[in-house]
Amino acid sequence: MPEGDTIYRTARALNKALAGKVVTAFDTGLAKLASINDDTPVPGRTVLSVEARGKWCLIHFSGDLILVTHMLMSGTWHIYRIGEKWWMPKSRMRAVITCGDMQAVAFNVPIAEFHTARSLERCGQVPKLGPDILAENFTAQTGVEALRGHRLAHPEAEVGVTLLNQRVMAGLGNVYKSEVAFAAGVNPFRAMSTTTERELEIMADTSLKYMKANVLDGSGDGIVTYSGNRRTTHSMNAGDRLWVYGRQGQECRRCGALVQRRLQGEAARPTYWCPECQPWIPSPGQSPEPPVGRQVKLIGSRRRGSC
Ligand SMILES: [Zn+2]
Numbered sequence: 001m002p003e004g005d006t007i008y009r010t011a012r013a014l015n016k017a018l019a020g021k022v023v024t025a026f027d028t029g030l031a032k033l034a035s036i037n038d039d040t041p042v043p044g045r046t047v048l049s050v051e052a053r054g055k056w057c058l059i060h061f062s063g064d065l066i067l068v069t070h071m072l073m074s075g076t077w078h079i080y081r082i083g084e085k086w087w088m089p090k091s092r093m094r095a096v097i098t099c100g101d102m103q104a105v106a107f108n109v110p111i112a113e114f115h116t117a118r119s120l121e122r123c124g125q126v127p128k129l130g131p132d133i134l135a136e137n138f139t140a141q142t143g144v145e146a147l148r149g150h151r152l153a154h155p156e157a158e159v160g161v162t163l164l165n166q167r168v169m170a171g172l173g174n175v176y177k178s179e180v181a182f183a184a185g186v187n188p189f190r191a192m193s194t195t196t197e198r199e200l201e202i203m204a205d206t207s208l209k210y211m212k213a214n215v216l217d218g219s220g221d222g223i224v225t226y227s228g229n230r231r232t233t234h235s236m237n238a239g240d241r242l243w244v245y246g247r248q249g250q251e252c253r254r255c256g257a258l259v260q261r262r263l264q265g266e267a268a269r270p271t272y273w274c275p276e277c278q279p280w281i282p283s284p285g286q287s288p289e290p291p292v293g294r295q296v297k298l299i300g301s302r303r304r305g306s307c
């Protein structure tokens with residue numbers, strides 16, 4: 001049975017293979033999907049993105065169409081080049097999305113449905129996204145309320161996991177997760193229950209600032225979060241402009257302590273923090289000892305946690 005992080009990695013692999021590409025063919029063994037494809041053809045649409053939400057995988061197409069598949073039981077997505085032999089029998093195929101020479105094949109998915117943004121919003125089964133940080137009506141206050149709500153519902157949730165949880169706030173990626181926690185001086189492994197209102201305010205505010213700066217920067221992966229030192233502000237190397245992300249073992253730009261790295265959460269995403277600027281505050285259920293970064297070198301196929 002696929003775990004959350006398996007579904008997450010599947011979505012990432014599908015996104016990498018398909019996003020930005022035009023669908024050239026769509027085949028399905030499911031009558032409901034076939035009839036929608038007849039009425040509003042999938043071929044010709046662009047794959048916008050693929051995301052994981054809980055046990056669900058969502059493939060967003062241009063023109064307001066979303067293919068939602070449930071990944072529990074033996075449901076799985078494979079990616080093949082055209083002509084490559086499938087690893088599962090054709091009888092288990094439920095849907096095939098072809099984009100040029102790439103094919104994404106869903107096998108055994110117990111549920112597969114097309115949705116529009118609106119019908120997905122009404123669908124009670126698929127987890128909802130939190131407020132979109134880049135939406136026009138999003139303010140720091142919106143973010144504080146979202147974080148506060150999560151603190152109340154899941155006091156044990158770790159801050160780093162919460163920042164990345166798209167059902168709390170939608171938009172932050174793994175880089176900003178670490179940078180936002182650093183900006184607020186919050187150790188990302190602290191439980192939400194230990195956070196103060198002030199810390200939530202700074203995290204919401206910097207989330208908004210970083211996301212907007214990233215959009216203005218235009219390149220998508222351009223990251224403008226470090227402005228404390230003129231020497232590196234204008235660096236062409238994005239890594240030089242980050243406070244902690246990707247800097248394990250290097251000196252903190254603020255205090256000189258060594259930046260730590262550790263995989264966090266069900267999806268095992270790397271988290272970076274400064275043990276001095278982001279002190280450990282245990283909740284009653286947590287170890288009084290601060291979390292320690294593991295400087296494990298990940299090689300080959302074990303690089304699952306890398307970004
Ligand atoms: Zn520091």
